[in-house]
Amino acid sequence: METIHLKTADPVSQQLLRSAAQRGIDLFWDRYEKAQPQDGFMRLGLYCPFECMYGPCRIDPFGRGPALGICGLDRDQMVAATMLRLCHQGAMQALAAAPHCTGSDELASSSVLGALIDTALSATQQETLCCSEIFETAGLLQRSSPSHEELLTRALRLGLLTLALVEQASTPAGADTLECSLGYGVFPETGVRIGFSGRPPRDLIQALEQALLKEPESPAVLLSLGDWLQVDDRFIPIGTTSGEAELVLSSGAIHLLVAGPGTDPGLLHVSEQTGVPVVLNNTTPDAIDILKRARTRAELSSHPDPFTDVSAELLTRVIMSATSFSMAVVSDSVDQVALIGGSDTPHLPLGSLTADLVSGLADSGIRIAGWGDTALWMAKQTQAEAPGQQPLTLENGQGPLLAVKGLAAAGKLDALRGICFTGIKDVKDFSMALGLAYLGCRVSMATPIPVQGSKNVVHSLARMIGDHGGELLHFDHPAEAESLTDWFTAV
Amino acid sequence: MKTIAVHLERCTGCRTCELYCATERGSNSKTLLQAAQEDVAPKARIRVEGSNRLSVALQCRHCLQAPCLDSCLTGALNRDSATGTVLIQENLCIGCWTCTLFCPYGVIYPWPERKIALKCDRCIYMEVPVCVDVCPTKALVLIEMDQYEEAIRRKTSRLITDLQDENGRESTLLLDLASPGGR
Structure with missing residues (x-):
């Protein structure tokens, strides 16, 4: 160890x-x-999986093996197709969350984001975005005969489309800001603790809360294991980041896991190893039955609470709308903003990059706003600081998009020093990151992306994003805080 | 003396060993993602040959009577007395590639861009050879010579038994080696 x-x-x-x-x-x-080393061909983007039944194909980066896929796809096209495939998947993920969008929907340019996208596209005389591009891309990936630049353009357009879909999928909150409890301090010393992962149905959470109200003599708490779960106008307390969720399950501090769609299978494996009962979303769960099972487990469990001695409950105020972000920026007279967020990743020690970035930017005069797991790490890092100095927390669904819209609405987009994705778990986030860069923002990704297999693709990507006034910083190794701090503070 | 052995039944032909050998031993940057961007493409000292049906990673056997040693015109090839490994001193190699012609296994490769011959040195200065370290199925292992001989003896006896009992035809030998049962 x-x-x-x-x-x-x-x-x-x-x-x-x-x-x-x-x-x-x-x-x-x-x-x-x-899993180390993870597939080298895939890490380089030189891998074409079963998009067609000739595959899988790979191209040798060092020249001894195949230089073309079986269909004839060359090295540049294969890397560009990999990027397109990721963005396509990301857009599909966003589309699934915005079911009211149909194939013929054109982006409404009346919104702040729509106007930003229109401006970006007009810089390179491109057509208006349409949801049908997602379906057209599926056909394009079958035989990627267009040039790598055309494939990259499509990937970047899907990035923009993902932003639009993410915006349309978000549910307006009743309030501008909502309070949320975070950290290991939210685990009570006694009583039953029920954990949620993924996206469990809201009505199930509400039914559990109702059932708990009827039995005040036997207290139980509902906790999220890494996901920001909003019910009505509040969040379920978040006990852990997504990276820590397995740790907490392994400790025995959770007596029952409700695994909604999107739950990592690893959580189910750990539950199995430790004997924690799991309720899957597809089993039409009953709130009374869930409580009963959790209580039975709690009675059998003899694990002492491992957190209460050392952890305080943290509170953060989550900004739920672009308007409230604008107001926060204006009221605090903020003239420089850094957006830092994303998911935990095994590429880097959990929380370390966030902690180093927050420390590195502390004296720079740049106001930080965060989302996702990073926001929780920031809350841990800055709990002792005065409210005006603490990083702002952004609603996780839109994350940096919320801040970009808020700054644009306040006419302060110039104040944005950059957007750093400290870790990316979902392809939707990857697609969003590319979309934000294509929108004209400075974006960095701390985990490597699969483009290094082709110099031409690396250069074309930088140029295309540059043509829209944006920048994409990515690394061929997990990023170090110092490089990112320098990037944020560079003029 | 240690040697790199290959479990044929475990080799899936993924060529991870090639990628990381080329990166660690042939590139300036030593990381895969940077190596792929280098102007002179790094070359591996191990090569995977074969097909989907049967693949095998090939590298220098460090023969006890190595023809390459005798063929080398400049004395660039020599044997390390402590480990028995045949090594190449790249600064002495003139890229005549005579050794590549004499190698009975075809596992010394020309590297025209750098004007040297390239061969496996079992990553002699590292604890574990890169190819062994990265092999995802553990098809490549570093073992003592006597263990190697014992493993070969066991595998051969099993194969002979199988051939006599079930198949009886020599042409099935390759199928047996590639079967997932792990002979």
Whole structure:
């Protein structure tokens, strides 16, 4: 366990990690280590999976093996097709969350985002975006005969489309800001603890809350394991980041897991190893039955609460609309903003990049706003600071998009120093990152992206984004905080 | 003396060993993603040959009587007395590639861009050879010579038994090697 500090920066998580290792429980770091090295061809983008039944094809980056796919796809096209495939998947993911959008929908340019997209597209005389491009792309990926530049253009347009779909999928909150409790401090010392992962149905959460109200003599709490779950006008307390969720499950601190769609299978494996009952979304769960099962497990469980001695409950105010972000920026007279967010990733020790970035930017006069897991790490890092100095927390669904719209609405888009994705888990986020860069923002991604297999693609991508006034910084290794701090502060 | 052995039944032909050998031993940057961008494409000292049905990673055997040693015109090839490994001193190699003609296994490769011959040195200065370290199915292993001989003896006896009992035809030998049962 010499590498504990390389897995997570959080001392409580390190303790849990030690305990899980002693009990032989496999966690996502173990799986990550066993998966090393991850497929080199895929990491380079030189891999064409079963988009057609000639495949899978790969191209040798060093020239000895195949230089073309079986259909004739060359190195540049294959890398560009990989990018397109990721963006296509990202747009599909966003479309699935915005079911009211149909194939013939054109983007409404009346919104702030619509106007930003129109401006970006007019810079290179491109046509208006349409949802049907997502379906057309599926056909394009079958035989990617267009040039790598055409494929990249399509990928970047899908990035913009993803932004539009994400905006349309978001549900307006009743308030401009909502309070949310975070961190290991939200775990009560006694009582039943029910964890949620993925996107469980809201009506199930509400039914559980109703059932709990009827039984005040036997307290139980509902906690989210890494996801921002909004019910009515509040959030379920978030006990962990997504990267820490398996650790908490392995500790026995959760008595029942409600696994909604989007739950990592790893959480189910850990639950199985530790005997934590799981309720899957597709089993038409009943609130009373769930409570009963959780209580039975709690009675059998003898695990002491591992968090209460060392962790305080953190509170953050989540900005729910672009308007409230504008107001926050204007009222605090902020003239420089850095957006930092994303998911935990095994490429970097959990929380370390966020902590280093927040420290690195502390004296720069740049106001930070965060989203996702990063926002929780920021709350841990800055809990002692005055409210005016603490980073702003953005609603996770739109994340940086909310801030970009807010700044644009306030006419302060120039104040945006950059958007850093500290970790990317979903292809939707990847697609959003590219879309934001194509929108004209400075964007950095701290985890490597599969473009290094082709110099031409790397150069074309930078040029195309540059033509729209944007910038995309990406690395061929997990990024270091110092490089990103320099990038944010560079004029 | 240690050697790199290949479990044929475990080799899927993924060529991960080639990628990382080329990166670690043939590139300036030493990372895959940077190596792919280098002007002179790095070359691997191990090569995977074969087809979907049967693939095998080939690298220098460090023969006890190595023809390459005798063929080398400049003395660039020599044997390390401590490990028995046949090594190439790249600064002495003139790129005549005579050794590539003499190698009975075809596992010394010309590298025209750098005007040197390229061969496996079992990553002698590293704890574990790169190819062994990265092999996702553990088809490549670093073992002592006597373990190697024992493993070969066991595998051969199993194969002979199978051939006698079930197949009886030599042409099925390759199928047996590639079967997922792990002979």
